[in-house]
Amino acid sequence: MGSSVEAQPQGTGPQGTGKAAGGRSAQLAHTGLRHGWTTGACATAASTAAYTALLSGEFPDPVTITLPKGQTPSFALAVEELAAGRTSAMAGVVKDAGDDPDVTHGALVRATVRALPAGSGIVFRAGPGVGTVTRPGLPLDVGEPAINPVPRQLMREHLREVAGRYGMAAGGAPDVEVEISVDHGEEIARSTWNPRLGILGGLSILGTTGIVVPYSCSAWIDSIRRGVDVARAAGRRHVAGCTGSTSEKVAVALHHLPEDALLDMGDFAGAVLKYLRRHPVERLTVCGGFAKLSKLAAGHLDLHSARSQVDKGFLAELARQGGADEALAGAVAEANTGLAALQLCAAAGVPLGDLVAARAREESLAVLRGAPVAVDVICIDRAGMVVGRAEPRGPGETGRGEPLG
Secondary structure (H helix, E strand, O other), X not given: OOOOOOOOOOXXXXXXXXXXOOHHHHHHHHHOOOOEEOHHHHHHHHHHHHHHHHHHOOOOOOEEOOOOOOOOOEEOOOEEEEOHHHOEEEEEEEOOOOOOOOOOOOOEEEEEEEEOOOOOXXXXXXXXXXXXXXXXXXXXXXXXXXXXXXXXXXXXXXXXXXXXXXXOOOOOXXXXXXXXXXXXXXXXHOOOOHHHHOEEXXXXXXXXXXXXXXXXXXXXXXXXXXXXXXXXXXXXXXXXXXOOHHHHHHHHHHHOOOHXXXXXXXXXXXXXXXXXXXXXXXXXXXXXXXXXXXXHHOOOOEOOOOOOOOOHHHHHHHHHHOOOOHHHHHHHHOOOOHHHHHHHHHHOOOOHHHHHHHHHHHHHHHHHOOOOOEXXXXXXXXXXXXXXXXXXXXXXXXXXXXXXX
């Protein structure tokens, strides 16, 4: 497909160190599925190649980038174009999603880099096929191109490195416009949640690690079970089920858990709880994004967006329990996203995050059916800030709707 992938070695520890590992790394290896790369990683590779050509006249091909966790994949360029006089340069990378059934697999992600006047800094633009934010409640302001914060930061870092390599903008940001586009992106976006979220005109450029983790339901659930087995065999009394890499970092920071006590739960909360019901440990920490854990709080055990959605009516009822008046409850029910609902309540002093965490804990204990497992819950926002907590409780200790922080 025009993309060269440097895969993480299978069956080894983080970043291919060769060290055997439990937890998340062991789970990823156990699935036997091939990783892919996010649109954010592809945009970073394309913008790095384009800016290199703008300064040097030559496109690096393949172009190598460094991801947030240190992996260094290389990407072949599918298209390249250097304008006369080097006024702009464009490079494109075909996204390879690995074995994940991602709607953006095979999409051509282009970056066009243009020089700007001194002092402009790095300016991001949405090109054809990349959406624009039109409603609040997302991690970007209304009117901004739908290029998420982590991909923006990754591109900034790589563009600064290229600028330094060629003696430009020493110690500071180069002055360039970076336009990201995706061929047929507006059409592809109709198969995503973007239109409902108010992201119009195309796709979002996403990714917190740069890596697309493939989700075969059966393989991933089996990997969760093996993760529990590894933890129990190592004598771990406390494990954490996390929805992704950001929540995993939070769980480690708060509880100092070793790697083999970490379960990459992903969307499969039910798989973690049901297996621990039969193979208990003393304590389970459930840590994840507020929106995902609001689904667990509402009784959903599969947190994937295709199979469960954030219920704003449910959040409104929880807000009422937390002291919200009818005006605020109505605003929560009509909010664009779970994050927007959370922000409305935070501004009014209503602890919606704690209420969601407490209800998620109760639902977890209900699935555990009296198994000797104490559960605590941590809700985070997209930046990894804790926005809600429910302290550990075991079977028979539940108190519906009571937040403990």
